[in-house]
Amino acid sequence: xxxxxxxxxxxxxxxxxxxxxxxxxxxxxxxxxxxxxxxxxxxxxxxxxxxxxxxxxxxxxxxxxxxxxxxxxxxxxxxxxxxxxxxxxxxxxxxxxxxxxxxxxxxxxxxxxxxxxxxxxxxxxxxxxxxxxxxxxxxxxxxxxxxxxxxxxxxxxxxxxx
Amino acid sequence: xxxxxxxxxxxxxxxxxxxxxxxxxxxxxxxxxxxxxxxxxxxxxxxxxxxxxxxxxxxxxxxxxxxxxxxxxxxxxxxxxxxxxxxxxxxxxxxxxxxxxxxxxxxxxxxxxxxxxxxxxxxxxxxxxxxxxxxxxxxxxxxxxxxxxxxxxxxxxxxxxxxxxxxxxx
Numbered sequence: 001x002x003x004x005x006x007x008x009x010x011x012x013x014x015x016x017x018x019x020x021x022x023x024x025x026x027x028x029x030x031x032x033x034x035x036x037x038x039x040x041x042x043x044x045x046x047x048x049x050x051x052x053x054x055x056x057x058x059x060x061x062x063x064x065x066x067x068x069x070x071x072x073x074x075x076x077x078x079x080x081x082x083x084x085x086x087x088x089x090x091x092x093x094x095x096x097x098x099x100x101x102x103x104x105x106x107x108x109x110x111x112x113x114x115x116x117x118x119x120x121x122x123x124x125x126x127x128x129x130x131x132x133x134x135x136x137x138x139x140x141x142x143x144x145x146x147x148x149x150x151x152x153x154x155x156x157x158x159x160x161x162x
Numbered sequence: 163x164x165x166x167x168x169x170x171x172x173x174x175x176x177x178x179x180x181x182x183x184x185x186x187x188x189x190x191x192x193x194x195x196x197x198x199x200x201x202x203x204x205x206x207x208x209x210x211x212x213x214x215x216x217x218x219x220x221x222x223x224x225x226x227x228x229x230x231x232x233x234x235x236x237x238x239x240x241x242x243x244x245x246x247x248x249x250x251x252x253x254x255x256x257x258x259x260x261x262x263x264x265x266x267x268x269x270x271x272x273x274x275x276x277x278x279x280x281x282x283x284x285x286x287x288x289x290x291x292x293x294x295x296x297x298x299x300x301x302x303x304x305x306x307x308x309x310x311x312x313x314x315x316x317x318x319x320x321x322x323x324x325x326x327x328x329x330x331x332x
Contacts (some may be wrong), residue, residue, distance in 0.1 A: 080295050086330075107315060114302050118312045124330050138299070 011108040018156055025069070026057065026148040032068040032088065033061035037075025039102040039134040046137035053141055056148065070147070071124070072140075076104035077117045089124045097151070099143050100126045103133045109146065163185055167243050170209050174201060190246045191257040195258045195288035198249050202234060202264050211236040211245065217261065219279045228252045230281060234261065251281060269289045278303035 004014055028033055035043055047053045047061070062068040065088045089098070100120050101108035106129040108118035117123060127150060130143035163184055171189050174180045179199045183190040193201045215235040223229040223324040230251040249258055260278045260283040261268040272283040274325040280301035283289065290297065300307055315323045 051310075079298075108312070112314060113311045114300075114311075116311075119327070122328050122330055125332055 011115060018154070019152075022152045022154055026151050027145075028057050029070050029097075029148070029151075030060050030062045031070040031072050032065055032092070033063045034088070036077060036081065037102075037104065039074035039105070040101060040152045042134045042137055043072060043074045043101065046140045051137040051141060053137075053144065056141065057142060058144060065089075066093065068092055069096055070144075071096065071098045073098065073099050073105040073120045073124075073126075074101045076109065076111050077120050078115050078124060079117065081131060082123045084118055085120070086123050097127045097147055098124050099128045099130060099140075101130045101140060101143070102135055103131060106131065109133060117160045163189065164243065166241055167245065169242070170245060173204075173209070176291070177201075177204065178250060188244070188246060192248050192250065195249050195251060197231075198234070198247065199261065199264065200257050200315055201247060202261055203238070205236055205247075209238065210240050211238045211243075213239060213266035214261070214267050215239040215244070217268050217275060219275045219281060219303075221279060221303065221305045223253065230256050230279060230303075232258055232281060234273065242299070256281045257284055258282075259284050262287060277301070280304065 007014060019066075023061070026130065035041075045051060047059070065071075069092070071089060071092065081112045098120070100106045104116070105110060105120045106126075108116055110133075110143070112118070121127060128143045130139055132139050135143070164187075167189055171182050171191060174191050174193070175182060178193050178201055179190045180201075183192070191201075195230075196284040204213075208233040213236065215237045216233070218233050218235075220231045220233065220276055221229055222231065228250040230253070232251060234249075235244065236247065251258065256279075258281065260272060262272065262283075263285075269288065270292060273283050273288065273290065276283060276286075276289060277291040277293050278301055290296070294302070313319070313323060314326075
């Protein structure tokens with residue numbers, strides 16, 4: 001019975017700026033189109049007909065880092081790939097997020113050796129880790145939804161501090 | 163073993179004082195590092211081994227000394243034969259002359275052997291690493307190279323490893 005209802009009748013919705021911005025960020029979070037190993041196959045499956053990640057506003061893979069908000073590191077990152085990956089990350093515009101998909105990207109997985117980074121968090125800051133070898137498409141979607149929750153909880157005052 | 167191959171092995175034995183081992187019908191001929199170029203030239207020009215299938219190496223440390231064997235696998239397409247030349251090399255500063263002057267295909271394979279084993283190929287036109295990053299220090303396929311890289315992070319040592327893990331900055 002307050003101002004909300006009256007304004008709603010006039011075609012106006014009231015909300016906080018944070019909610020509006022975070023809603024916009026989560027509902028069109030475009031991932032970058034690249035896969036490093038077998039996890040990429042599951043990532044493709046997650047976007048295809050059966051699982052259809054576009055239900056969460058993620059239908060569009062961008063082949064250019066300039067147009068993407070989310071980097072899904074799908075696979076092991078070799079020591080030679082690390083600088084390339086970091087460069088792609090640096091080219092993405094803020095705000096940007098990273099999902100480490102699968103065991104290899106999260107902690108090195110079975111590749112405990114000299115050629116592979118023991119977790120992509122040594123190269124780029126990671127927001128969500130998805131376990132599995134490789135993770136099922138549901139697991140990736142769960143990771144993405146978890147990231148959405150994280151983004152929706154972001155406060156401007158925290159961003160100002162960083 | 164094939165008759166034709168036996169004759170070729172005998173030629174090598176006569177010329178280079180080479181020792182010879184047979185393994186499942188394959189001929190392994192041991193040649194010294196000084197004579198390998200001559201032996202490869204002889205096989206290419208006189209015995210019609212036109213194809214150098216591979217150059218690779220094995221590290222037999224610590225069981226055997228000399229620890230390295232550099233392996234040249236030659237194929238004769240016309241005779242349908244294949245012979246393996248092995249050069250034993252010591253661990254301290256292993257060196258052998260490059261085969262790029264005889265077989266062009268040796269170029270990248272020798273770079274790989276250098277990268278993985280640290281065996282130097284003298285006179286190589288492009289002696290860089292081929293697989294590992296250029297600032298990499300060691301030679302990973304040597305048997306004294308550590309097998310595991312980092313201690314795996316489990317629940318019981320999570321915090322300890324978390325402290326020293328080189329996390330990326332924003």
